Amino acid sequence: MNKLKIILKRYVETSLVVRILVGLAVGLVLGLTVPRWTAVGILGQMFVSALKGIAPVLVTVLVVSSVARAGGGLGRRFGVLVAIYLLSTFIAALCAVVGSALFPVTLQLEGVGAATAGGSTVSLADVFTNLLTNMVGNPVSAVAGANYIAILFWSVILGVALKTTASRATVQVVQDLSDVVSRVVKWVIQFAPFGIMGLVFTTVSTNGLSVFATYGHLLLLLVGCMLVNTFVFNPLISFVLLRRNPYPLLFTCLKESGLQAFFTRSSAANIPINMSLCKKLGLEEEFYSVSIPLGATINMDGAAVTITVFSLAVAHTLGIDVSFGSALFLGIIATLGACGASGVAGGSLLLIPMACSFFGIPNDVAMQAVAVGFIVGVIQDSVETALNSSGDAFFTATAELYDRRKRNQALEN
Numbered sequence: 001m002n003k004l005k006i007i008l009k010r011y012v013e014t015s016l017v018v019r020i021l022v023g024l025a026v027g028l029v030l031g032l033t034v035p036r037w038t039a040v041g042i043l044g045q046m047f048v049s050a051l052k053g054i055a056p057v058l059v060t061v062l063v064v065s066s067v068a069r070a071g072g073g074l075g076r077r078f079g080v081l082v083a084i085y086l087l088s089t090f091i092a093a094l095c096a097v098v099g100s101a102l103f104p105v106t107l108q109l110e111g112v113g114a115a116t117a118g119g120s121t122v123s124l125a126d127v128f129t130n131l132l133t134n135m136v137g138n139p140v141s142a143v144a145g146a147n148y149i150a151i152l153f154w155s156v157i158l159g160v161a162l163k164t165t166a167s168r169a170t171v172q173v174v175q176d177l178s179d180v181v182s183r184v185v186k187w188v189i190q191f192a193p194f195g196i197m198g199l200v201f202t203t204v205s206t207n208g209l210s211v212f213a214t215y216g217h218l219l220l221l222l223v224g225c226m227l228v229n230t231f232v233f234n235p236l237i238s239f240v241l242l243r244r245n246p247y248p249l250l251f252t253c254l255k256e257s258g259l260q261a262f263f264t265r266s267s268a269a270n271i272p273i274n275m276s277l278c279k280k281l282g283l284e285e286e287f288y289s290v291s292i293p294l295g296a297t298i299n300m301d302g303a304a305v306t307i308t309v310f311s312l313a314v315a316h317t318l319g320i321d322v323s324f325g326s327a328l329f330l331g332i333i334a335t336l337g338a339c340g341a342s343g344v345a346g347g348s349l350l351l352i353p354m355a356c357s358f359f360g361i362p363n364d365v366a367m368q369a370v371a372v373g374f375i376v377g378v379i380q381d382s383v384e385t386a387l388n389s390s391g392d393a394f395f396t397a398t399a400e401l402y403d404r405r406k407r408n409q410a411l412e413n
Contacts, residue, residue: 012190023193024200024375031204041202044371047195050188052367055350056143058181060155065178067159068171080241081291081399085299088237088391089338092229092301093331096308099225101327105218105313108203109368134357147357152336185350192374199371218313219376225305226387230254234301234391241402249397250390253277258390262382270389271296277393283400291399295392300338302384303348306373307334311355314369320359333358348384349373 011019030040135153142150162171231250238246256277261270271292278288308330315322322330333355338348349370356366373380 016189016192019193020196020374020377023195023197027197027200028204030197031201035205037201038205041198041205043194044196044198044200044202047188047191047198048367048371050191050195051350051370052353052363054181054185054188055353055367055370056151058185058350059354060143060151061174061178061181063152063155064159064162065171065175067156068162068166068174077287077399077403078291078294080402081294081395082298084237084241084395084399085295086335088229088234088395089299089301089304090331090335091233091237092225093304093308093334093338094328095229095233096225096305096334097312097327097331099221099228100309100312100316103217103221104316105221105309106317107218107313107369107372109314109317109365145363152354195371196374199375215372215376218309218372219379222305222309222376222380223383225309226302226383229301229305230387230390234394238394238398241398242405246398249281250394252281253390253394253397254386256280257393258386261389262386270385274389274393274396278396281393281397283397287400288396291396292392295396296389299392299395300348300388301391302387303338303351304331304334306348306380306384307338307351307355310349310352310369310373311359311361314352314356314361314366315359318361318365320361322359326359330355330358349377 027040030037134147135150137147137150139150139154141147142154162174235246235250238249257270257274260273274292274295275288278292279285311330311334312322312327338351352370352373353363353366356369357363
C-alpha cells in the first residue's frame with residue numbers, strides 16, 4: 001500500500017505536460033506496432049466520456065458562482081479595464097474566425113457521416129433561432145443533455161437570484177460546490193495521459209501517421225492566431241489609449257509573466273507573479289490586487305481563439321458552410337464563453353461543445369474535438385496561458401496609465 005501511495009504521489013507531482021508527452025509516445029508506438037490491441041483504445045473512450053459527463057456540471061456551477069459573487073462599483077479604472085479585457089478577447093475570437101477562413105482545418109472524427117448526411121448551410125438567422133428556442137429549455141434536462149445554451153441562460157438567472165436574495169453563507173456554499181466540481185475535473189485531468197494514449201492508439205492504428213499532419217496544421221493555426229493577437233492587436237489597443245509605444249511594456253510583461261505562465265500553464269498560479277510585476281511597474285496595489293485576479297477570470301484571449309478555431313474546425317469537418325454572420329456571432333459566443341473558462345488545465349477545451357451546439361453539432365462529435373485539443377494541448381495550452389496571464393498585467397498597467405493620463409489632462413485644463 002505504501003509503495004502504491006509513493007507511486008501515485010510521484011505520478012501526480014510529475015509535470016502534466018511530461019505525462020501527456022509520454023502517453024502520446026506510448027500510444028503512437030502501440031498504434032504502429034500492435035494495432036490489434038483494441039482494448040487500449042477503451043482508455044480514450046473512457047476519458048472522453050468522463051469529460052462529457054462532468055463538463056455541463058462544471059459550466060453550471062462556475063457561472064452560477066461567478067454571477068452570485070460579482071461585485072459592483074468598481075470605479076472608472078475598472079470600467080476601462082473590463083472593457084479592454086472584453087474587447088481584446090472579442091478581437092482574439094475574430095482573429096480566429098479570419099484565420100480559420102483563410103486556413104481551414106478538418107479533423108479525423110468518428111460518426112461524421114451520420115452527422116453530415118446531405119450537408120447543411122447555417123445562416124445567422126438559423127443560429128439565432130436555435131439560440132432563442134434552446135436557451136429556455138428545462139435546466140435539469142439541459143445539464144443531463146449537455147445543452148450549453150440553456151445551461152448558460154439558467155446559470156446566469158440562478159446566479160442573479162442568489163446575488164439578490166440569498167445570504168452570504170448560501171453564496172459561499174455555491175462557491176464551495178464550484179470548488180468541489182473543479183477538484184473533480186482536476187482528478188479527471190490527472191488521467192489525461194492514459195486517455196491520450198488510448199486516443200492516439202485508436203487514431204494511429206486506424207488512420208496511420210498521416211493524421212498528425214492535420215494536428216500540425218491545427219496547432220499552427222491556433223498558435224498563429226494567439227501570436228498575432230499578442231504582438232499586433234493587444235499593443236494596438238494599448239497604443240490607442242496611451243498614445244505611446246506599447247512594446248517595451250509588452251515585452252516586460254511577456255518576460256516577467258508570460259514565460260512563467262508558459263510552463264505553469266495556470267493563470268491562477270501566475271497571479272502572485274503578476275502582482276509582483278505590477279508592484280515593480282509602480283502601479284497602485286489597491287487597483288492591481290483586484291484587477292489581476294479579475295483578469296485571470298475574464299481576460300481569456302487564448303481561450304477565445306481555442307474555442308473558435310476548434311468549433312470552426314468541427315464545422316468544416318462536418319461540411320457545414322458557416323456564413324460570415326454566423327462566424328461573427330460565434331466570436332461573440334466564444335468571448336462570453338471564454339470569460340467563464342475553467343481555471344484548470346484544458347478548461348477552455350471544455351467549452352468547445354457549447355460553441356459547437358450553436359451549429360447543431362452533436363455533443364458526441366464535439367467532445368471528440370475536445371480530446372484532440374488535449375493532444376495538441378501540450379503546446380496550445382502553454383501558449384494560451386502565456387497570452388492570457390501576460391495580458392492581465394499588460395492591460396492592468398494600460399488601464400492604470402490611461403487613468404493617470406486622463407487625470408493629468410484634467411489638471412492641465
